[in-house]
Amino acid sequence: MTAKVQTACIIGTGLIGGSLALALKQAGFCQRVIGAGRTEATLQKAVELGVIDHYEMDYSVAVKNADIVVVAVPLSAMKNVFEQIAPALSATAVVTDAGSAKQSVIKDAELALAKNFKRFVAGHPISGTEKSGVTAAFVDLYKNRKVILTPTEQADADAVKLVTEMWQAAGAEVESMSAGHHDMVLAGTSHLPHILAFGLVDCLNNLEEVDEVFRFAAGGFRDFTRIASSDPVMWRDICLSNREDILCMMEKYQQQLQTIHQALQDSDGEALINIFARAKQARDQFNNE
Amino acid sequence: MTAKVQTACIIGTGLIGGSLALALKQAGFCQRVIGAGRTEATLQKAVELGVIDHYEMDYSVAVKNADIVVVAVPLSAMKNVFEQIAPALSATAVVTDAGSAKQSVIKDAELALAKNFKRFVAGHPISGTEKSGVTAAFVDLYKNRKVILTPTEQADADAVKLVTEMWQAAGAEVESMSAGHHDMVLAGTSHLPHILAFGLVDCLNNLEEVDEVFRFAAGGFRDFTRIASSDPVMWRDICLSNREDILCMMEKYQQQLQTIHQALQDSDGEALINIFARAKQARDQFNNE
Numbered sequence: 041m042t043a044k045v046q047t048a049c050i051i052g053t054g055l056i057g058g059s060l061a062l063a064l065k066q067a068g069f070c071q072r073v074i075g076a077g078r079t080e081a082t083l084q085k086a087v088e089l090g091v092i093d094h095y096e097m098d099y100s101v102a103v104k105n106a107d108i109v110v111v112a113v114p115l116s117a118m119k120n121v122f123e124q125i126a127p128a129l130s131a132t133a134v135v136t137d138a139g140s141a142k143q144s145v146i147k148d149a150e151l152a153l154a155k156n157f158k159r160f161v162a163g164h165p166i167s168g169t170e171k172s173g174v175t176a177a178f179v180d181l182y183k184n185r186k187v188i189l190t191p192t193e194q195a196d197a198d199a200v201k202l203v204t205e206m207w208q209a210a211g212a213e214v215e216s217m218s219a220g221h222h223d224m225v226l227a228g229t230s231h232l233p234h235i236l237a238f239g240l241v242d243c244l245n246n247l248e249e250v251d252e253v254f255r256f257a258a259g260g261f262r263d264f265t266r267i268a269s270s271d272p273v274m275w276r277d278i279c280l281s282n283r284e285d286i287l288c289m290m291e292k293y294q295q296q297l298q299t300i301h302q303a304l305q306d307s308d309g310e311a312l313i314n315i316f317a318r319a320k321q322a323r324d325q326f327n328n329e
Numbered sequence: 330m331t332a333k334v335q336t337a338c339i340i341g342t343g344l345i346g347g348s349l350a351l352a353l354k355q356a357g358f359c360q361r362v363i364g365a366g367r368t369e370a371t372l373q374k375a376v377e378l379g380v381i382d383h384y385e386m387d388y389s390v391a392v393k394n395a396d397i398v399v400v401a402v403p404l405s406a407m408k409n410v411f412e413q414i415a416p417a418l419s420a421t422a423v424v425t426d427a428g429s430a431k432q433s434v435i436k437d438a439e440l441a442l443a444k445n446f447k448r449f450v451a452g453h454p455i456s457g458t459e460k461s462g463v464t465a466a467f468v469d470l471y472k473n474r475k476v477i478l479t480p481t482e483q484a485d486a487d488a489v490k491l492v493t494e495m496w497q498a499a500g501a502e503v504e505s506m507s508a509g510h511h512d513m514v515l516a517g518t519s520h521l522p523h524i525l526a527f528g529l530v531d532c533l534n535n536l537e538e539v540d541e542v543f544r545f546a547a548g549g550f551r552d553f554t555r556i557a558s559s560d561p562v563m564w565r566d567i568c569l570s571n572r573e574d575i576l577c578m579m580e581k582y583q584q585q586l587q588t589i590h591q592a593l594q595d596s597d598g599e600a601l602i603n604i605f606a607r608a609k610q611a612r613d614q615f616n617n618e
Contacts, residue, residue, distance in 0.1 A: 166545055166546075166547045167547060167548070169548070170549070185547070186544075186545060186547075188545065221538075221541075224538065225538060225541050225542055225545050226545070228533050228536065228542050229533070229542050229543070229545055229546040229547070229550050230546075230547065230549065230550065232529070233529065233549060233550055233553045233554075234549070235586075235589055236525055236529065236553075236586075237553060237608070238589075238604060238605045238608040238609075239582065239585045239586055239589055239604070239608070240521070240522065240525065240582065240585075240608075241608040241609075241611050241612045242585065242604050242607050242608040242611070243581055243582050243585040244517050244518070244611075245607060245608065245611040246581075247517065247581075249510075249513070249514060250611075252510075252514050253514055253517050253518050254518070254611070254614075254615045255475075256455055256475060256477065256514050256515070256518055257455075257518040257519075257615065258455045258456060258474070258475075258518070258519065259456070259458070260459070260519060260522060260523070260555070260556045261518050261519065261522055262615075262616075263552040263553070263555050263556070264522045264525075264526060264552070264553055264555075264556060265522075265612055265615075266549070266552050266553075266612075267549045267552070267553060268608045268609060268611075268612040269609055269612045269613050269616065270549075270605075270609065271609075272602050272605035272606040272608075272609055273602065275601075275605050276598050276601045276602040276605060279593055279598075279601055280593075280596055280598055280601075283593055283596065286593060287590065287593055287594060290586065290589075290590050290593070291590070292532055292535075292536075293528065293529065293532050293586075294583070294586055294587070294590070296528045296529075296531065296532040297524075297525075297528055297579065297582075297583055297586070298583070300524055300527075300528055300579070301576065301579050301580070301583070304568055304569075304572055304575060304576055304579070305576060307569055307572065309565050309568075309569055312564075312565045312568050312569075313561050313562065313565040315527060315528070315531050316527045316559075316561035316564050316565060317561040318531050318534060319526075319527040319528070319529075319530040319531040319534065319557045319561075320527070320530075320557060320558055320559065320560075320561055322530050322531070322533075322534040322539075322543070322557075323530045323554055323555075323557040323558045324558050325543075326543045326546065326551075326554075327551075327558065
């Protein structure tokens with residue numbers, strides 16, 4: 041492919057930013073990828089691994105000639121990064137992010153980017169693993185995965201188009217929805233499950249028989265709790281950023297558990313089998329899609 | 330290996346019983362495997378697939394000349410099967426089971442097997458998948474997996490030895506503990522996670538946005554909810570059979586969720602990160618074992 045743009049700048053070269061850099065380079069989407077981040081050793085490692093072409097520690101220098109800037113940092117760092125890059129962005133530079141909650145990022149971007157806000161297109165790749173860091177990055181992370189864009193009404197159409205093309209170049213399927221809808225859906229499919237897995241492992245870890253408990257855990261438990269190996273800081277940020285939707289989902293779930301608890305207390309086998317059978321049907325259907 | 334016994338009888342030739350039959354035949358543990366069960370078509374299929382050598386519909390005929398009888402039926406069917414086989418067992422026949430809860434099975438066996446109860450050794454292979462049925466059976470299901478035996482004090486030593494050797498022949502590592510301890514540990518590592526997964530899928534399935542929710546689910550969700558595809562009848566039985574331990578574990582977990590809910594409501598990032606970090610550390614350690 042002929043390069044769409046000259047320079048892409050990726051701020052935060054961890055699993056998400058690093059994998060995107062690799063994919064964009066492989067696809068020839070841009071002529072060069074500049075990386076930026078807080079930790080010089082990570083950026084050096086990223087250059088060594090061929091993830092980025094060049095790095096800058098100063099964000100305003102990094103974005104100076106960038107046609108597109110991808111901010112792939114923890115949600116709690118977004119605002120600060122936007123503030124640092126705002127004065128240095130060219131008038132045409134497009135800015136996007138890869139955060140797991142979208143309303144909070146849009147609010148941060150609106151405040152910090154000011155006149156450049158119309159060039160901002162919030163995005164969220166529905167991918168990632170329980171691993172993190174540039175050494176975990178791989179070129180196919182986004183292949184056939186969904187990316188949700190949640191552009192605001194103010195967003196320039198050409199900016200939305202460029203961000204769409206960028207993710208498509210990385211192999212992803214791009215869809216659009218409102219930020220509010222995104223945050224509610226992801227609270228259910230991603231944020232709540234992570235909380236439940238962290239909660240279960242911590243709960244079992246508090247038992248006296250903790251060694252036994254983990255020693256006799258089988259494959260089901262391994263799969264179920266894999267996401268509890270995710271980065272605690274990232275997940276604290278997601279919880280705080282999408283707090284209201286997650287609280288709402290948690291409350292629905294707590295009610296569901298109370299229903300199951302009651303059925304079990306009443307030895308109500310029919311109620312249990314109804315819940316389990318509905319769940320199995322929904323999960324089997326999901327599996328076949 | 331020289332066959333340890335002449336005839337093994339497996340009642341219930343689904344994933345668990347069928348895979349054991351295949352493994353015992355491959356290891357040459359017995360000279361023949363007789364299958365028994367409720368559904369003739371399943372037994373015919375088991376013979377066709379080479380899982381068993383021969384089948385009987387009448388349990389008392391099936392166990393008549395058996396040296397070892399493995400009852401691999403749902404927990405709610407155990408008592409009835411024990412009652413049917415009791416009058417036909419030889420004085421030396423060893424009986425074992427593969428149920429996921431042990432105290433309830435031992436109670437059923439004690440009542441139904443009467444004088445043969447000293448030849449009964451309760452067992453639980455820590456394996457299985459979310460699939461079920463004889464067509465899902467495979468010879469390596471127990472290879473390097475743990476099997477927990479919970480023999481009572483009355484159990485004959487040679488009976489415990491034979492059941493141990495049987496599972497070892499199938500490739501498993503055999504460990505012993507009390508039935509009470511088994512039921513508590515499994516309530517945490519297996520029974521509670523299944524309830525949580527069934528509960529989550531049913532909860533999301535009740536949302537108005539259900540299609541969206543499943544459409545934007547990623548790999549983490551897929552792993553997390555895989556066990557929600559398990560057999561609802563089997564899991565109703567497990568819940569009712571290990572009711573008290575599961576209720577106790579559920580209550581600890583519900584308290585844990587309430588703690589997380591409160592931390593989120595208070596936007597208490599430190600409390601969240603502490604829980605998530607403890608969980609990650611425990612899960613990473615488990616992963617490295």
